[in-house]
Amino acid sequence: MNDDFRNDGARRVGQVKEITSLANPIVKDIKALAQKKARDETKTFMAEGLKLVIDALDLGWTIRTLVYSKAAKGKPLVEKVAARTVASGGLVLEVSEKVMSAITRRDNPQMVAGIFDQRWKALKDVRPVGSETWVALDRVRDPGNLGTIIRTADAAGASGVMLVGDCTDPFSLETVRATMGSLFAVPLVRTSAGDFLKWKGSCGxxxxxxxxxxxxxxxxIDYRSKPVILMMGxxxxxxxxxxxxxADALARIPQTGxxxxxxxxxxxxVMLFEVRRHLLALDGSR
Ligand code: SAM
Structure with missing residues (x-):
């Protein structure tokens, strides 16, 4: 792995590079982020799209590398985000469309992508209070499901999502895409079933x-008198x-068909919007 993504402080600071070759080692490193192993090693991930990158920076996420295609050069918002990346010590890459396609694995790629540090919240720091709702997912396997759940948790005003046991990686490209940006707004926790059960015993x-x-x-079910952990199988x-x-209650959604x-x-x-029904209003208040 190239030093640019390492968490050891050795990455190059404030550089803007032009890259057209797929053989460039930085491009290879970014492409490698499609593999979980590389994401785990570097503790980074990629998110595509200018709006997502701006939202992530606004929410305080650390950007390591900004990649934009030549067609985006000179666009004011892109220039601004590039300046923010450089100011925070990140690397800016101007790449050909061919390179952008290879990085994002798409024929019609977005013009901007960012490589960010992953962020996890520790279970011990989660102390639900008041009307908080947390979603706990037992061994969720499907990246699209996880992304959709993170997006829905955000929309329903949940406080975060807990990944219990061996779950699919929330920082995979497919999951990040499915979250539509909500990944940056929803705290994520990972834990074993044993630690979750211990924590549950005293979380209130x-x-x-x-x-x-x-x-x-x-x-x-009474969803009002205590914070709720909504657990899904x-x-x-x-x-x-x-x-x-x-569980304090085992809930079922009636079905026909x-x-x-x-x-x-x-x-x-369905569950989240019922749990939080009394807290949601059309004017967006929670
Ligand atoms: N074969 C699995 C089973 O027997 O539980 C089906 C799992 S279902 C596809 C995945 C999860 O969605 C369930 O573990 C539960 O959390 C939730 N789920 C799906 N339909 C539900 C329903 N009608 N009521 C409550 N939970 C449901």
Missing amino acids: ARLVATHLAGSVDYRT NEQSGLPDDLAGA RADSLNLAVATG
């Missing part, structure tokens, strides 16, 4: 777990017994 929140065998209609196997057994269950992201959306 109500654990509402969704289960196809749940006996309680999700519309009859794995796409294939649902919630395991230890997590389901720790032939399908056995709802898609995980759809079920999360």
Whole structure:
């Protein structure tokens, strides 16, 4: 891996480079971020689109590299974001469309992409209070589901998303795309099922777990008197017994029709907007 993404302070500072070759080592490093191994090693990830990059910077995320295609050169917002990147010690790359396509793995790529430091919140620092809602996902496997859930959690005003057990990577390109920018606004926690259960014991929140065998209609649960941890099960196997057994309520969404269950992201959306129904209004207040 090139030093540009390392967290060891050795990255080059404030440079603007022009790159047209796919063989350039920096381009290779950025392309490698498609692999989880490279994202884990560098603790970075890529997000595409000018608006997303600006939102991320506004929310205080650390940008390591800004990449823009030649066609974007001279556009005021791009110049501004490039200046912000340089000012914060990041690298700016002006690349050919061919390079941009290769980096983003798209035929019609966005004109701007950013490489950012990953950000995780520690479980021990999560202390739900008042009307907070957290979403806890048991072994979520599908990147699109995770991205959609992060986006929905943002829209419903949830305080964050906890990834329990072996989950798909929220910083994969597919998940980042599906979040539509909400990734930058929703705190993420990762934890084992054991640590989650220990934490739950003393967190003071109500654990509402969704289960196809749940006996309680999700519309009859008290979501107001305590903060809520909304727990959702794995796409294939649902919630395991230890997590389901720790729940204060096992909620079910009534269904008709032939399908056995709802898609995980759809079920999360239905639940979240019920849990937070009393807190949401059309004027955007929460
Ligand atoms: N075969 C799995 C099972 O038996 O649990 C189906 C899992 S379902 C596709 C994924 C998750 O979505 C479930 O674990 C649950 O959290 C949620 N879910 C889907 N439909 C639901 C429903 N009707 N009521 C409550 N939760 C539901």
